Amino acid sequence: MDPETTIQSLRAALQASPGNAPLRRHLAEVLMAYGKQPEAEIELKALLKSDPRDHASKLLLARCYRAQDKNSAAHVVLEDLLAQGYVRARIDLARLSLAEGDVELAVRHFKAALEEDAALYDPELGQRLGIGLPGAEAEDDGEVFEGRLRASEGSGGGSSGPQPVFSEVKFVHVGGLKHLKEEIRKKIVLPLQRPDLYKAYGKKTGGGILMYGPPGCGKTFLARATAGEIDARFLSIGIHEVLEMWIGQSERNLHAIFEAARQHRPCVLFFDEVDALGASRSDMKHGAGRQTINQFLAELDGVGSDNDGVLVLAATNAPWHMDSAFRRPGRFDRVIFVPPPDHEARVEIFRLMLAEKPVKDIDYDGLAKKTDRYSGADIKAVVDRAIEAKLDDALASGVPEPLTSKDLHAAVKRHRPSTSEWFATAKNYVLYANDGGLYDDLKGYLRL
Numbered sequence: 001m002d003p004e005t006t007i008q009s010l011r012a013a014l015q016a017s018p019g020n021a022p023l024r025r026h027l028a029e030v031l032m033a034y035g036k037q038p039e040a041e042i043e044l045k046a047l048l049k050s051d052p053r054d055h056a057s058k059l060l061l062a063r064c065y066r067a068q069d070k071n072s073a074a075h076v077v078l079e080d081l082l083a084q085g086y087v088r089a090r091i092d093l094a095r096l097s098l099a100e101g102d103v104e105l106a107v108r109h110f111k112a113a114l115e116e117d118a119a120l121y122d123p124e125l126g127q128r129l130g131i132g133l134p135g136a137e138a139e140d141d142g143e144v145f146e147g148r149l150r151a152s153e154g155s156g157g158g159s160s161g162p163q164p165v166f167s168e169v170k171f172v173h174v175g176g177l178k179h180l181k182e183e184i185r186k187k188i189v190l191p192l193q194r195p196d197l198y199k200a201y202g203k204k205t206g207g208g209i210l211m212y213g214p215p216g217c218g219k220t221f222l223a224r225a226t227a228g229e230i231d232a233r234f235l236s237i238g239i240h241e242v243l244e245m246w247i248g249q250s251e252r253n254l255h256a257i258f259e260a261a262r263q264h265r266p267c268v269l270f271f272d273e274v275d276a277l278g279a280s281r282s283d284m285k286h287g288a289g290r291q292t293i294n295q296f297l298a299e300l301d302g303v304g305s306d307n308d309g310v311l312v313l314a315a316t317n318a319p320w321h322m323d324s325a326f327r328r329p330g331r332f333d334r335v336i337f338v339p340p341p342d343h344e345a346r347v348e349i350f351r352l353m354l355a356e357k358p359v360k361d362i363d364y365d366g367l368a369k370k371t372d373r374y375s376g377a378d379i380k381a382v383v384d385r386a387i388e389a390k391l392d393d394a395l396a397s398g399v400p401e402p403l404t405s406k407d408l409h410a411a412v413k414r415h416r417p418s419t420s421e422w423f424a425t426a427k428n429y430v431l432y433a434n435d436g437g438l439y440d441d442l443k444g445y446l447r448l
Helices: 003-016 019-035 038-050 054-068 070-083 089-099 103-116 122-130 176-191 195-200 219-229 249-263 287-301 343-354 364-370 377-395 406-412 418-430 440-446
Strands: 206-212 234-235 267-271 310-314 331-337
Touching: 019 038, 019 054, 038 054, 054 070, 054 089, 070 089, 070 343, 089 103, 089 122, 103 122, 103 219, 176 195, 176 206, 176 219, 176 331, 176 406, 206 219, 219 234, 219 267, 219 310, 234 249, 249 267, 249 310, 331 440, 343 364, 343 377, 364 406, 377 406, 418 440
Parallel strands: 206 310, 206 331, 234 267, 267 310
Antiparallel strands: none
């Protein structure tokens, strides 16, 4: 029987028995199997309208959202399931976190699920994360270990430190930021897609981009999307994975990180809070910090190594604290401002934040107009405030009411954007320390 005939037969049976929940769930499963996720979503929402605590249907809805790249909506559904004590949702949260490049979170969810119920062990996911069946002996075979590739002994000098993994996030998953995505496309994506043209002009595939802007505006997510866009491995580095108290160890950590990226090229190497690693040497009183910076600069230059195919992205909230040597050609020679979500992106963020919540007559466009310069984290705080106020009303009256635009606008008035302080500081640098044009993007955004 062909797919359409199967689906039509199930719809006919459901029309004769509209209250048959197992039949409607089976129809949703068939629709998903044949790639008809939007239709499956409608059926699953109908099931949940009748029974909001239908865990099986809610889990299917999360998977349906995931198949449509509605990752934020999938997160909301899975976290709601988890809050209701449905442990199986942790496995899906682990898969979703891994797909978004957050390997450490994937490991935490997977381990937490197994601690509560070892029968939830997923062999395929366990192999990808390097987590064996509880009670089984771990094997040192060069596979992934707790979300990182682990080199076996005698494997040719492989590092035991963090190793790259693939990211499934792409530019299409990043709302707004068109100018920034175009800059990254020219610097990173196109050289890999057309290496013949770049080699004809003696240009290598590599180099660095420094992204700066207020916190909570998607710099890390954009770096993951860059890796996904070019099907490259992604290695995200926090300062805790580099800095050590012992003299010389921080430099060895940096070298190991760059070597891991070189061994898995093309690779997007992302440094978060890079100002902590690349602070101005003139501000330092101790030699150890200077040595770490010198090592970082040497790795960026590829001293004694070849960085072709190693694409370095870094993020900072304070570019004015970074040593100017990092901005020389071949290092972070592109410095790009990452602004808060634009109007279009804020509309989408509000839609995702309010998905699966009781709402009525929401004016998303009006909310976006009132939340200029709000970060994604700020918008989440607005939604949380509105929900808390609505819960207070429901506890007093005993009658739950849906969220309205009025509730959300009231929450907006009570929440000042967290980016305000950052912009106040940044404005001073634009006005008084922009002789080289470093902050021209920010200057244009502020209309100074």
